[in-house]
Amino acid sequence: MILKINNLSVRLGGSHILQGVAFDVAETGVTALLGRNGVGKTTTLRAVLGEVPATGEVLFDGRPALGRATHRLVRDGLGYVPEDRCVFAGLTVAENLRLAVRVPSPDFDLVFDLFPELRKRAGQRAGTLSGGQQQMVAIARVLLNPNRLLLVDEPTKGLAPAVVTAVAAVLERIAARVPILLVEQNLAVVRRLATDAVVLEAGRTAWRGRAADLLSDADATRSLLGVGTTAGRH
Amino acid sequence: MKSSSVPTTSPAASPAASSPSPPSVTPPGRLRRLAPLLALLVAVVLPWSTLRLPGLFEGPLNSPGTLQLLAVCLVFAGLALGYDLLFGRAGLLSFGHALYVAAxxxxxxxxxxxxGWRLWPTVAVTVLAAAVLAALLGAVALRTxxxxxxxxTLAFAQVGHIVINRDPGGLTGGEEGLPLSSAGLPAMFTGVVNTVNLYWLALAFLTVVVVTVHTIDRAPLGRTLTGLRDDERRIAVLGLxxxxxxxxxxxxxxxxxxxxxxxxxxxxxGASPHIASSELTLSLIVMAVLGGAGTRWGAVVGGFLYAYLDxxxxxxxxSLPGPFGEPLFVLGTLFILAVYFAPGGLASLSSRLEPLRRALRPRPAPDAI
Amino acid sequence: MSTVVLLALTGLGLAALYFLIASGLSLVFGLAGVLNFAHGLFLSVGAYAAWTVSESWGAIPAILLGVAVAATTGALVELVLIRPLYTRHTEQVLVTVGLSLAGVALLQSVWGADARVFPRPAWASSVVNIAGAQVPADRFLLIGAAVLVLLGLLAFLRFTRYGLVIRAGVENRDMVSALGIDVRNAFTLVFAIGGALAGLAGILAGMYFSSISPGQGASLLIFAFIVVVIGGLGSVTGAFAAAVAVGLLQQFVNYYGTAGAGDVSVVALLAAVLLLRPAGLAGKAAPA
Structure with a gap:
């Protein structure tokens, strides 16, 4: 297991957002982190990264992660693609990528192989890119460095259907090299990528197991996620 | 519950209310409810005492010098609590409060x-003018x-400071300040022997502020203000x-x-440009934080102690070595230490050591959100 | 005509001082989220350090020493006082408030409250004839220093690794950390840069006013704050434009209007800008 989470709790401004979340992420494949809006999926990722104060136990690559500085965890190979992309709007595409580089030989070949468009747009300000292009930048800057695990938060949110498919294809290629913990609302994407699934409900782990088992059980899907199995949210 | 001053001689009058506004009555609550009233009583009769407290005061308690010093402390205790209505209760970090004091x-x-106006109508008109000024400038400043x-708020107050320093029409006396002409004052406020009346006047002012602010604390308005400080959206949702x-x-x-x-x-x-300066506002912030911003008595204690030490x-x-001879060095340093080791101010010290532990933890927890 | 030229150059000289103070202030605020009331202290520290050795060392080494001392002060303040309060912004502001009070008092206890005569090189006292106006040469020193600093800062932000980190951090600190970069090193750096520029401003202000006093930093600081807010928090070019606007406005209105009207009009400009564009001229949204 690359990531083991046990009894993870987060309190923010008086509300108890996570109340003992527990699950593992396998060394290979995609683990989907699912649940309705506001159950704490993004908070779970941010707690693992040390961006919000949390209690409990998180083992990343066998080492305790809670209490360590975000940048150290990232340097140890914890890549983060945040919700809403968070590219630096005032920086050019090239500067966004250059900022992320922290190893002597960054994997620009992989990045430009996956996203040939970024080479053309190197001099463009990231703030003027489309949502899909910004998502490419957000994924690309993580891939420049070697990773042991990627945390990817709603990569298809707000994207046009054709772009969703393209992003899913890219994630599928990446998943062949490095495990991914994926927060995703689009069940079609989950169906395509995920090997394992974890469902959160009201700050707790409500279900975990094989993704296929969850998605083939219409009742479980409806009660846990509040959607039918065939319909994506977008 | 009546209000009171907190003379240095009765530390019992500073109940540690570490939680914001709503008063939590702890087991010895009865005593605590009465303590402010007792302190007020002590403060009222204090000028009849000839007690000497060497080290604390130079003369006996009823000497004009001591009474004057105490009167200034009482005024600042009131000013600090008034400022804490903005800072501690409503969460508005104004850097321009000095403007209204100067007004x-x-x-x-x-x-x-x-x-040559008579005193009492003058005070009424002046306070009304300060209120109107605050309404006009606040209406603009609160758009941000x-x-x-x-x-x-800092910039508005700076204008006041500049205007006062320039002495327009010889009105303000410029950098020298403007001594108050005793000719226009009631006899009870003139002459050294009447210092005691000034002391009682200052005590009355502090009482007015405490009663006002504590009444607001208990009224729905107080809870709404602290709600505003914590989460503005929640108040907006309530339709306010x-x-x-x-x-x-x-x-x-x-x-x-x-x-x-x-x-x-x-x-x-009299009045001098210093009371219009940003430094005065900064010291009001220091008083509120030192004592415990947002608590019932924190700002009062902080203001009193600050003015006393100053x-x-x-x-x-x-007679003190090096920088310790500079009041602001001592007070500024105390303040920095307070921010680190007693984030709730003096009001929280007695009941909490948690902040100290938190401050000493190697890596402070990152902020929420 | 000659009056206008003299007023314009004097106003630009003042603008140069404002810019030197405001640019560091703006970067510190933009990156670290700290409204630094102790910035005026950096200015005074630099000025007094230079003043102390200027007799024996000569002008240039004294300036270098003053800038270095102010930069070190800035870095130390960040490391010792600001860093432990990471992201607790109100407490950070309060600490800088305490520091500004205590620091000025400390200077006062060492050098006295009264102003000291600041020596200026002979050439700084000469006058230059421009379009019929007799312009003191120190104005050009101030303007030249500010322009050099502007170009240097822009080049630093544009072409260096740390500049890139600072620009990104002004936009989104957390995301910079999430890329594996220790953004707090950049905080220390901007405090040091801010301190150095404030120290330089203090020395130049000493030459400009021919004197230094412990409280000088605080009075310049308020106008520098106004420049920062008008220019947009975190923007160096915004601070430059705002400094020019404030310096010229202040100088011209003070000359043609009644005494003090220039200062008042600067505050009016601030109120107008904030009501029309709450994020300032350069437009980075001001965090609440």
């Missing part, structure tokens, strides 16, 4: 000294929030206008500051 002080001073609000509530708090605080400024001018016998250290200045 009160210079208003009374100018009308009495230059125009956060740091921008702080900057706008955050803007109007904040403006109300701003005007109330400005009015109390105007009254305090008027009292101050009487107590020290005056005593200034007098002892020459």
């Amino acid at each position: 009160g002080a210079y208003g009374v001073d100018i009308l009495v000294s230059h125009y 929030s956060g740091i921008a609000f702080s900057m706008v 206008s955050p803007y109007r509530l904040k403006l109300l708090a701003f005007v109330l605080a400005g009015t109390l500051a105007g009254l305090g400024g008027a009292t101050y001018a009487l107590v020290v016998g 005056q005593r250290l200034a007098r002892l200045g020459g």
Whole structure:
């Protein structure tokens, strides 16, 4: 297991957002982190990264992660693609990528192989890119460095259907090299990528197991996620 | 519950209310409810005492020098609590509170000294003017929030400071300040022998502020203001206008500051540009935080102690080594230490050591959100 | 005509001082989220350090020493006082408030409260004839220093690794950390840069006013704050434009209007800008 989470709790401004979340992420494949809006999926990722104060136990690559500085965890190979992309709007595409580089030989070949468009747009300000292009930048800057695990938060949110498919294809290629913990609302994407699934409900782990088992059980899907199995949210 | 001053002689009058506004009555709550009343009583009869407290005061308690020192402390205790209505309760970090203090002080001073007005109508008109000024400037400043609000209030107050320093039409006396002409004052406030009346006047001012602010604390308005400080959206959801509530708090605080400024001018016998300076506002912030911003008595204790130390250290200045002769060095350093080790101010010290532990933890927990 | 030229150059000289103070202030605020009331202290520290050695060392080494001392002060303040309060912004502001009070008092206890005569090189006292106006040469020194600093800062932000980190951090600190970069090193750096520029401003202000006093930093600081807010928090070019506007406005209105009207009009400009564009000229949204 690359990531083991046990009894993870987060309190923010008086509300108890996570109340003992527990699950593992396998060394290979995609683990989907699912649940309705506001159950704490993004908070779970941010707690693992040390961006919000949390209690409990998180083992990343066998080492305790809670209490360590975000940048150290990232340097140890914890890549983060945040919700809403968070590219630096005032920086050019090239500067966004250059900022992320922290190893002597960054994997620009992989990045430009996956996203040939970024080479053309190197001099463009990231703030003027489309949502899909910004998502490419957000994924690309993580891939420049070697990773042991990627945390990817709603990569298809707000994207046009054709772009969703393209992003899913890219994630599928990446998943062949490095495990991914994926927060995703689009069940079609989950169906395509995920090997394992974890469902959160009201700050707790409500279900975990094989993704296929969850998605083939219409009742479980409806009660846990509040959607039918065939319909994506977008 | 009646209010009171907190003379240094009765530390029992500073109950540690570490939680914001709503009073939590702990087991010895009865005593705590009575303590402020007792302290007020002690403060009222104090001028009849000839007790000497060497080290604390130079003369006996009823000497004019001591009474004057105590009167200034009481005024600052009131000013600090009035400021804490904005800062601790409503969460508005104004850097321009000095403007309304100066409006009160210079208003009374100018009308009495230059125009020969009688004192009481002057105070009424001046305080009203301070309220109107706060309403006008607050209406503009509150269109912004956060740091921008702080900057706008700072800039407005700076205008006041500049105007006072330039001495327009010979009204303010410029950098020298304007002594209060005793000719226009009631006999009870003139002459060294009547210092005791100034002391009682300052005590009355503090009482007015405490009663006002504590009444607000207990009223729905107080809870709404602290709600506003914690989460503006929640108040907006209740159908209340955050803007109007904040403006109300701003005007109330400005009015109390105007009254305090008027009292101050009487107590020290005039007004000087220093009370219009940003340094005065900064020291009000220091007082509120030192004592415990947002608590019932924190700002009162902080203001009283600050003013006491400021005056005593200034007098002892020459005899202390190096920078310790500078009151602001001592107070500024104390303040920094307080921010680190007692984030709740003096009011929290007795009941909490948690902040110390938190401050000493190697890596502070990152902020929420 | 000659009056206008003299007023314009004097106003630009003042603008140069404002810019030197405001640019560091703006970067510190933009990156670290700290409204630094102790910035005026950096200015005074630099000025007094230079003043102390200027007699024996000569002008240039004294300036270098003053800038270095102010930069070190800035870095130390960040490391010792600001860093432990990471992201607790109100407490950070309060600490800088305490520091500004205590620091000025400390300077006062060492050098006295009264102003000291600041020596200026002979050439700084000469006058230059421009379009019929007799312009003191120190104005050009101030303007030249500010322009050099502007170009240097822009080049630093544009072409260096740390500049890139600072620009990104002004936009989104957390995301910079999430890329594996220790953004707090950049905080220390901007405090040091801010301190150095404030120290330089203090020395130049000493030459400009021919004197230094412990409280000088605080009075310049308020106008620098106004420049920062008008220019947009975190923007160096915004601070430059705002400094020019404030310096010229202040100088011209003070000359043609009644005394003090220039200062008042600067505050009016601030109020107008904030009401029309709450984020300032350069437009980074001011965090609440």
